Amino acid sequence: MSISVGLATGLYGISFGALSTAAGLDVWQTQVLSLLMFSGGSQFAFIGILAAGGPAAVGAAVVSAWLLGVRNGFYAVRMNPILDAVGLKRFVGAQLTIDESTAVATSQETKVLQAKGFWLTGAAVFIFWNSMTLLGAILGNALGDPKVWGLDAAAAAAFLGLLWPRLKERQALAVGALAFLVAVITTPSLPAGIPVILAGVVAVIVGGLNLFAKRSSNKRAGE
Amino acid sequence: MSIWTGILLGALAVYSWKFLGFMVPHTVLDNPRVGRIANLLTVALLSALTGVQMLTSGATISFDARIPALVVAALLLVFRAPFIVMVAAAAAVAAIIRLL
Structure with a gap:
């Protein structure tokens, strides 16, 4: 489950990388977004606003990404008692607290399996999301429109798949x-x-x- | 604000939510109402993200190849297809329809 969610998110990551370079960001900027922001919805919102409004819209892009990230705070409230993370583990766990890791964790039955699901899915998604972001950004121009490859539909299907068991x-x-x-x-x-x-x-x-x-x-x- | 400043500020802003959630005491979720809201919030946000990703382009509602792709994805979910197969099928359906 963790690996397949990671792979599916990777498809989404290619789409993000390609769309980000199309929005005018360079490969480094795109990659730093995936490494540090690490929240698909917020990242898409950020580049979407920049694509529409240009460099003048950076402020709106930040606010939009921030607002879209609020759900991660609620996921963190849910994950906190499951993970019992303190110190560095809490800082890392916070960064991995996203739709996919929370969805997989909370669909498990026991606390041990929930914690395992969270860490495995968080790590898998982080690795695939970032490597596929890089691939997408590099291939961006060669790939042309990600819609031609149906990657926008893949992103919607990934959300649907996470929603379904709930x-x-x-x-x-x-x-x-x-x-x-x-x-x-x-x-x-x-x-x-x-x-x-x-x-x-x-x-x-x-x-x-x-x-x-x-x-x-x-x-x-x-x- | 430069794009780089925006990227770093935005990343910090998104992280602040994630970390803030870990600072709230565990007892917040002992309240059945808070627990129920937290569960339903995940459903609402995932469903909203599905809808926005499926039916909107920028600030407009659009009906295109993503709809049949998501119908196929839903059918595959009914038949318990693996996650990656379902996602790949959705991409393929949208890509093929746009090719035709």
Whole structure:
């Protein structure tokens, strides 16, 4: 699972590398983004704003990446008791706290398997994401439009694959459907990155009021 | 602000969320409501990212080859295909449709 998630993210990484050079960043800038920012959504938001607004939009690109990264903070709250990481391990763990590592970890049954899933997936994604970013950036011009290779569809499919195992209960299905609609419908009218955060508000409202919950699932809801 | 400054500042900003989450006491998740919200938040954000990645280009909603690609991906998920096979199939479907 960890390796296949890493490989899938690698496809996404080629797409990021190629799109980043197309947005006007050089290979080094692209690579440093993947090494230090290491959060696909934030990185795509960053280069997307730069592609549309040019160097004058760097400030907006930073804010957009920052806002899109907020979900990682919530993932970190979830991962903290599972990892029990202190010192250097906490600093490294924080950097690896992303969609994929959290999704794999929280789909495991026991705490030991959750921690193992987190570290293996985080490491696999970090390695594949960065090496494929480099490959994508170098091949960027030769590859031409990444859409020709369907890499944008691959990125969407990767998110769908991570989402899929989490859609078992009615409440999760309702939140997933609402979040999908909110994010897509508000995209034309809100700055890049904000629709995804707004979709998170759906989870806060539904979770806070415990809407759409079956009685039988209430006991398990706080897992 | 130069692009390099933006890259370093943006990286620090994204990392700040990640690290902040590790500073919150464990007891935050003892509250069933917080735990439920955290679970649903993952679902909401992954679903929103799927939607944005599937149906938008920049600031516009667009219906293109990504839709049949995602239908194929969903079918493969129903039949429990391996993750990498599902993702590769989605890329292939979109690429072939655009080639035709």
